Amino acid sequence: MSIVAIVGRPNVGKSTLFNRLVGMRKAIVDDTAGTTRDRHYGTSDWNGREFSVIDTGGYALGGEDVFEEEIRKQVLLAIDESDVVIFMVEVATGITDLDMVVADLLRRSAKKVLLVVNKVDNNDQIYGSHEFYALGLGDPYCISTMSGSGTGDLLDAVVAALPEDSEAEGFEELPKFAIIGRPNVGKSSLTNALLDSERNIVTPVAGTTRDSILTRYNKFGMDFYLIDTAGLRKKTKVTEDLEFYSVLRSVRAIESSDVCILMLDASQGIESQDMNIFSLVVRNKKGCVIVVNKWDLIEKDNNTMKEFAEAIRYRLSPFSDVPIVFTSVPNKQRILEVLQTAMQVYYSRIRKIPTSQLNEYLLPIIEETPPPAIKGKYIRIKYVTQLASPTPSFAFFVNLPQYIKEGYRRFLENKIRERWDFTGVPLQIFFRQK
């Protein structure tokens, strides 16, 4: 998916615009129950075209004191990592020094830039926008993120500027795995262990979307692409310590993948940053394998692994049906199992269950435990079918879909998981009017 970044100095209205763009999709995004929404990254769509939006200000900058250096970082990240940059200024203040800094950086990049003059709350203020031509970034789009006026034209321009969503041909059929996780968990070590040992049968392939490097791996009957995030990392000189950057790197790897191999450090357990990455995986509806690495550092008895797995699943809940593999990269312990598990998740994710099987199994269960009646109205589920979509999605046809509660949705999801192996695969369940 293409990425749109919003840049600009503080208080011009970036996060208000971000919320407006992502808010349009809130209902759909929140379908994935239990995922915590990240404030600065979300998905939007306009006229049927989906794209990711990042409020870079939200990540890179702290309080009110903004130094030129910080805004430079923010803009360089946006240039590096996005497809389209929205540069936001504010009509009443005119052009400030920081605006000039941003404009200079953007003009020197080859990136597609849309100049947005915000807080044009009434028509009179449009005249004030003329001075921004001096930034040398073309026609400004006048908007009021507060009222929403002008945002339609802006979105038309954003969509027109997005590159084609080009999944290069031939890449589609093979599984794509991304190794993700926070810094120092062992991602590069695992990648190298996999690739080095198989050096002679590895073929690097030039990137598909946004120059991520795909490496084809073909051994032991497994044929797949590994998305090389280490390659992405070297693209910029910007310091590594920005959480923003590691999140962005994960976002891009996740979006290009079918199954994410999320690595944790056993000596540190599962932390909130791990959970953020996990919720990105779930929100993007990708398959997931959890790898608890550095297992060699843990003192173990017979129950340690089981207890570890339980503690992790507790944190991942409600989506806790996820495979967990315990590894030690230097000892080459269970490295192959990681790949085999990812492969299983991949095949579960693309599986299509025949409608007859779904109904034969689920209708009796629904008859036995129907959705609770609401306001004296009986809710009847007539039949269920799996939709044609990249991730398993089931539509239940109902007389009164609006009355089905989250608890019942989860009940049906659990029943599906009991019958078919969807371990590591987020499921979507829709209720539709019959």
Ligand code: GDP
């Ligand atoms: P950010 O720091 O760039 O993310 O800016 P915010 O989105 O937090 O907005 C800063 C302030 O400007 C907030 O008080 C907003 O309510 C206000 N604001 C945002 N958009 C508009 C607008 O279109 N018109 C007016 N009058 N105020 C706005």
Ligand code: GDP
């Ligand atoms: P990345 O930032 O996630 O790519 O992490 P690296 O692969 O660079 O690993 C960070 C550090 O952890 C390096 O010093 C590795 O040698 C070390 N490391 C990686 N895997 C293991 C492991 O399974 N056990 C131990 N003890 N150390 C590991």
